[in-house]
Each structure stands twice: as structure tokens, then as C-alpha cells.
Amino acid sequence: MKRLLAWILLLAATANLALAAQTPAPDPTYDLPVEQIDHYFDDAVIIGDSITRQLQNYTLRERARGRSLLGGVTFLAAYNYMIFYMTTKKTSSNDVNLRYAGKYYTFRDALAAIKPKKAFILLGLNDGARADPSKQLEYYAKGIDAAFEAAPGLTLIVQSLSPVTTYQTAPSLRQKNIDAFNAALQALCEEKGAIYLDIATPLKGEDGYLRMEYCSDLKVHLTPKGLEVWIDTLRRFARAQMKGTP
Amino acid sequence: MTNKAARAWALLAALCLAAALGGCGAPKKSAPLSSVYEAMQAANVLPEMVPLDAQTAMALLGLDTAQCKECALYISADGLLADEVLLVRAANQEEAKAMQALLAERLQFKAEEARAYSPQQYAIIQQGKLLHNGLSLALIVSPKADELEKIYQTFDHR
Numbered sequence: 001m002k003r004l005l006a007w008i009l010l011l012a013a014t015a016n017l018a019l020a021a022q023t024p025a026p027d028p029t030y031d032l033p034v035e036q037i038d039h040y041f042d043d044a045v046i047i048g049d050s051i052t053r054q055l056q057n058y059t060l061r062e063r064a065r066g067r068s069l070l071g072g073v074t075f076l077a078a079y080n081y082m083i084f085y086m087t088t089k090k091t092s093s094n095d096v097n098l099r100y101a102g103k104y105y106t107f108r109d110a111l112a113a114i115k116p117k118k119a120f121i122l123l124g125l126n127d128g129a130r131a132d133p134s135k136q137l138e139y140y141a142k143g144i145d146a147a148f149e150a151a152p153g154l155t156l157i158v159q160s161l162s163p164v165t166t167y168q169t170a171p172s173l174r175q176k177n178i179d180a181f182n183a184a185l186q187a188l189c190e191e192k193g194a195i196y197l198d199i200a201t202p203l204k205g206e207d208g209y210l211r212m213e214y215c216s217d218l219k220v221h222l223t224p225k226g227l228e229v230w231i232d233t234l235r236r237f238a239r240a241q242m243k244g245t246p
Numbered sequence: 247m248t249n250k251a252a253r254a255w256a257l258l259a260a261l262c263l264a265a266a267l268g269g270c271g272a273p274k275k276s277a278p279l280s281s282v283y284e285a286m287q288a289a290n291v292l293p294e295m296v297p298l299d300a301q302t303a304m305a306l307l308g309l310d311t312a313q314c315k316e317c318a319l320y321i322s323a324d325g326l327l328a329d330e331v332l333l334v335r336a337a338n339q340e341e342a343k344a345m346q347a348l349l350a351e352r353l354q355f356k357a358e359e360a361r362a363y364s365p366q367q368y369a370i371i372q373q374g375k376l377l378h379n380g381l382s383l384a385l386i387v388s389p390k391a392d393e394l395e396k397i398y399q400t401f402d403h404r
Binding site: 055056057058060063072074093102217 | 297298301
């Protein structure tokens with residue numbers, strides 16, 4: 001009897017070890033394996049401009065190196081996509097259009113075609129952060145409405161504009177205007193039932209500007225390090241959503 | 247040497263010269279597209295590139311890789327660079343025609359989005375190569391597109 005019990009215990013211990021070997025350990029940063037968190041993005045689309053394009057290509061690079069990154073997310077990006085283009089009803093050769101699966105789409109039609117459960121948007125830097133952003137916010141409001149109409153039941157996540165460095169001196173992209181725009185965007189999201197996601201703060205230094213180590217062109221675009229910070233922000237958001245916490 | 251022999255040698259020499267001037271080089275080798283791409287990579291003129299998986303090829307290009315006999319699809323790891331090498335072998339003429347259209351549209355999209363955004367990348371895209379040999383197609387976008395095309399054309403693409 002004792003021998004039988006010993007064998008049972010040994011088998012149970014072996015089975016446990018085998019199971020532990022198969023199950024990835026929880027990432028201490030997120031309290032779940034990242035592969036599980038990344039599945040949150042399987043039915044998500046990320047829409048944006050050149051900065052989103054950077055994230056897209058970086059994600060592809062990392063996946064080619066064997067990393068799990070943002071699950072099966074779909075990217076839709078065009079270098080100079082703007083808030084205004086969220087409101088267009090038809091594609092036009094005079095506009096910047098999104099391109100997906102070999103076809104051109106407006107923002108609305110792309111969402112209607114892809115039917116994601118979640119959409120992350122990062123737009124506004126190409127519009128310029130103006131002292132009076134009311135026109136851009138008006139377009140953004142229309143864009144949010146268009147998104148909800150195109151994909152009923154959509155969880156819409158509006159990302160804040162990412163910061164710029166102290167070297168970005170163009171009047172159209174002053175950091176204080178970007179910060180003001182983000183505050184107004186957050187209020188708009190609350191009004192419209194979209195989720196506002198602050199991707200800017202983790203990228204900033206103590207001076208309130210984009211950290212130079214995160215910047216690839218001295219002004220606005222991101223290094224791999226900066227992209228990893230953004231990915232971390234997205235994953236933390238996803239983890240919170242999975243837990244049901246804001 | 248007799249006159250006849252001398253004339254025969256002269257004729258042979260003339261024929262060889264004509265062949266050389268006519269560009270009869272080494273026969274082109276047939277190779278899988280992965281090897282063709284490796285040869286292009288070995289030129290060290292491309293930035294870090296990433297391969298497109300089937301899902302991304304469909305999303306980005308509208309290309310169903312299952313319809314290709316063979317493909318080697320690479321874009322720049324840096325999202326702000328226009329460099330791209332898309333090599334495809336179609337299963338038949340009809341597929342080749344459809345894929346050529348997709349590659350042409352891809353080049354057009356790249357040009358459209360770069361035109362106002364980055365004059366430097368736009369200029370590179372404008373020099374992009376869209377190649378069609380039998381069932382083989384290629385889109386090459388690079389500041390060194392001419393060099394990469396030469397490498398591509400050293401292979402048999404019938």
C-alpha cells in the first residue's frame with residue numbers, strides 16, 4: 001500500500017513538472033504570460049499614420065524573430081493619415097486612403113469590412129497640434145461616430161497623441177498644444193463612449209517631452225525602445241480590460 | 247598551315263568573337279525564390295528586412311500566398327523606409343496577370359502615401375522595378391534597385 005502511494009505521488013509530481021514545462025510562466029510585469037495577453041489583440045485593428053506604420057513593421061520584425069507580439073492584430077496605416085480622413089465617405093485619389101487586402105478603403109468602410117471587436121486609433125500629429133484644436137476635435141467626434149456606426153458593438157480605444165522632443169520646434173507641433181489636445185480628446189472620448197488611452201506619459205521624460213532614447217529622428221518618430229514602451233502600454237491596457245478593471 | 251586551314255581557323259575565331267559580342271554569357275541558373283532573395287541580400291544594399299507571413303501578405307498586399315507556386319516577400323523592418331522586395335511565381339498565366347496587378351497597385355499605394363510625406367522615399371519608389379518574366383513577378387523598391395534587378399535577372403525566371 002505504501003509502495004502504491006509512493007508511485008502515485010511520483011507520477012503526480014512528474015505530471016506537474018511536465019505541465020509546468022508546457023505552460024509559460026506568468027510574466028512578472030503583467031501577472032499573466034504575454035502570449036495570453038496578446039490574444040486580446042486577435043480581433044483588434046490598430047489604425048494610424050507613420051508612427052503606427054513603425055509599430056506595424058516592428059511587430060513583424062519581432063514576430064519573425066520568434067516573439068509573440070500583439071497576437072493577430074490587424075494594422076491599417078498610411079504615412080500621412082489625418083483625423084480629417086476619418087470623416088470621408090468615399091475614397092479619392094486626392095485623399096490619403098487606407099489600403100487593406102488589396103483594396104482602398106475609407107476609415108468607415110475599412111471598419112465595416114474588417115468588423116473588428118476593438119479598434120485602436122492614433123491620429124492627429126499630421127493635422128498639427130493647433131492652439132485652437134476645435135476643428136480637429138470636430139472631425140474626431142465625427143470619426144468616432146463613424147466607427148461606432150460601421151462596427152456596432154465596437155470597443156473603440158482612442159490613443160493620445162504621442163509626444164515630441166524638445167528639438168521639435170515647428171509651431172504646428174508644440175508639446176504644450178499636444179498636451180492640451182490630448183486633454184480635450186480625453187473629454188471627447190468620455191462624451192462619446194470611447195476609451196481614452198494615454199500612451200504619451202510613459203514615453204515622456206521628466207521635462208514632459210519625448211525621451212531622446214525613444215526617438216529615432218530627433219523629433220517625433222520612435223526607436224525600438226520607444227515602440228516597446230508603447231507595446232507595454234497596450235499590453236497593460238489589455239490586461240486591465242481582461243480583468244475588467246479600467 | 248594551308249590556306250584552307252587558316253580560313254577555317256579565321257572563321258572559327260570570327261564565330262567566337264560574334265558570340266562574345268552577342269552577349270552569350272553563362273547560362274542562367276534556375277533557383278527557388280528564397281535563393282534569389284538571398285543573392286539579393288548578399289549584395290548588402292538592403293536595410294534590415296522582414297518576411298511577410300501569409301496573413302500579413304493578404305492584409306498588406308491582397309496576395310493569397312496559397313495561390314502562389316512560390317513567393318519570397320520582404321519589407322523594410324523600419325516602417326519609414328520604402329525598401330521592399332516581393333518575389334512571386336504564379337501557378338499559371340491568369341494568376342500571374344492578377345498578381346502583377348496587385349504588385350502594381352502596391353507600388354502605386356507606396357508612391358501615393360510617400361508623395362507628400364517624404365520626397366526622399368517618394369523618389370526611391372518612383373525608381374521601383376516591376377518585373378514580369380513568364381510566370382515570375384518581382385517588385386523591387388530600393389535606392390539600389392538597378393543593382394538588385396541585375397542580380398534578379400541572373401536567375402532563370404521562366
